Amino acid sequence: MAYAAIYIRVSTDEQAEQGYSIDAQKEKLIAYCISQGLNDFKLYIDDGYTGTNMERPAFKRMIRHVQEGKISTVIVRKLDRLSRKQKDVMTIIEDIFEKNNVTFTSTTELFDTSTPFGKAMIGVLAVFAQLDRDMIIERTTMGRRQRVSNGKWYGGRIPFGYNWNKELQQLEVNREEARIVTRIFEMYSQGESRLSIAEWASSRTNARAIDHSVIRDMLKRTIYTGKLKNAGELVDGIHEPIIDHQLWERVQIETQKRNDGSSPKGEYLLTGLLKCGVCDGNIVHVKRVTNVKNKTYSYELYACKKQHVRVKERNGTCNLGYFRREKIEQFVIDQIKQLSTSPSKMKAVIDKGKEPSNDEQDLIHLEAELKKVSKSLENLYDAIESGDLKASSVSDRIRNLEEKRDNIENDIDEYIDGNQKETDEKTIKKMFTDIGQAWDYFDEDEQKIALRKLIKYIVLQKDSSPHIEWFFS
Structure with missing residues (x-):
């Protein structure tokens, strides 16, 4: 019933x-x-x-x-x-x-x-x-945005690495957890997989359950750099950052490389650092064995993944070719050692990195435009003050110029916030010198970590030497 x-x-x-x-x-x-x-x-x-x-x-x-x-x-x-x-x-x-x-x-x-x-x-x-x-x-969203615009955390589950101070109504760094957070970012930037990092972190704390997905989300959280997201825009938080800007940038570059198909630190010295200069594809390791006059010869090569497939499976026309693994690796090692022992070469590379990029040229243009608009406003203010113009006759023009000035200033602020490259020349030189001098004493894992501190990508080129894109260039 x-x-x-x-x-x-x-x-x-x-x-x-x-x-x-x-x-x-x-x-x-x-x-x-x-x-x-x-x-x-x-x-x-x-x-x-x-x-x-x-x-x-x-x-x-x-x-x-x-x-x-x-x-x-x-x-x-x-x-x-x-x-x-x-x-x-x-x-x-x-x-x-x-x-x-x-x-x-x-x-x-x-x-x-x-x-x-x-x-x-x-x-x-x-x-x-x-x-x-x-x-x-709507009320919750408006309240959240208001808090964030004032640099205050928007609420929710307290991020690992912080405590919540009810009296001050702000996040405070939990030093013990913060050390784990910093190490997580460092390990990832050095090529460790998210799974191995999660296993390590889980053995260091019982405060949170940490798996590879938690690590993935943690590496994307701008809150660790002292920033908060407000309607898609980054604003400065009043809380203390745990991760510095340079480490954050290295992690985001590493994430992009893995999204593009590169592997975490793997079996070979340059795993995850190589890409094709012809089609921008990923590089794979190739082993070949040949028999000549009853003798067996083994070769280890690097090749573009798009080229090293069966002909019927090729989607493009990449013709990069094949490169001896030991020659490419030795080339990279030699470049590091040469820079570490030659201050003039190192300075040339660092100075090249300081040359204005297209974005920096845009900044120069914005600053020139701001100067021009500000000068026009000053002239109008002076003319009104001297009695040559009536304020009512140019009020619309002044309002338009003030709006334009505000927009340009906002664009400049956004550029500066997104391009804080704090290149410390002394730190870079010391890092190169230390790694160059100690290279032959490193084990293979230490060498892989050192490379990822210095290098963004190594581009294999068809008819010329590999191009190394350094982190500071």
Whole structure:
């Protein structure tokens, strides 16, 4: 025999609201059933679930029982307990309840689903339920943006590496966790896989469960650099950064390389650092064995992945060719040693890195334009002050110039925020010198780590020596 289903839902945010607690809803709904002679009833309770989606265990179980014919009527305290989305409410009532001959009752909203007017009332109430939800979202979003615009953390789960100071209302660095965060970024920039980093981090802390996906998300969080995201824009936070700008940049470059198909630090010295100068593809390691006059010769080569496939599988026309592995690796090692022992060559490379890029040329243009606009405004102000012009006659022109000046200043600020390359020449020289002098004493893993500190990419070129793109160039 079919029974009445009492559905109760309360979200985490509603726990403290009067009339919304689980016990309050249960008491009133059971009393309602008894008063209506519905003594055969069953409770379906979702504790701590939002009404913005239908992925709720008790709700899904109730719907299954409706479709199995076990339920004759569904009773809630308020329509928005079913859902806060108008579309979902109408789908539940029309496509599930009505099709299975199940009536629906809200004890605080009087309507009869068997009449056209009752159905219309449900539609109206569902609209207001969604409106209430949208207003909550809007208020929350506005409050969040206001906090972030003032450099304050927007809330949520406290990022690993920080504690929350309730009195000061700001994040404070947890030194023990911060050391782990810094090491995570360093290990990734040195070519370690996310899985191996997660295993290492998990052995160092019990504060959080850390797996490779947590590492992935952590490496993307600008909060560790002292920045916060506000509607897609980066703003300065009032909290102390854990990661410096240079390490952040190395990690983002490493991430891009892996997204492009490069491997983490692997079996070979230059794994993940090579790319094709013909088609910009990834480089693979190739082993070849030949037999000549009863003698076996083994060769290890580097080749473009797009070229080193069967002819019928080739998608392009890459003809980079094949390079002896030992020659390419020795070339790179020689370049590092030469720079480490030649201050003039190192200075030339560093100075080349300081040459204005296209973006920097844009900055120069913006600064010149700002100077021009500011001069025009000064001339107009001077003319008004001297009485040569009436303010009313040039007010529109002044307003347009002021808007233009503000826009240019914003563009300049955005450029500066996004291009903070703090190249310390002494630090670079010392790093090269130290690595060059110690290279022959490094084991293979130490050599791989050293290379990733110095090099972004090594571009193999068809008819010339490889081109090395250094981190500071």
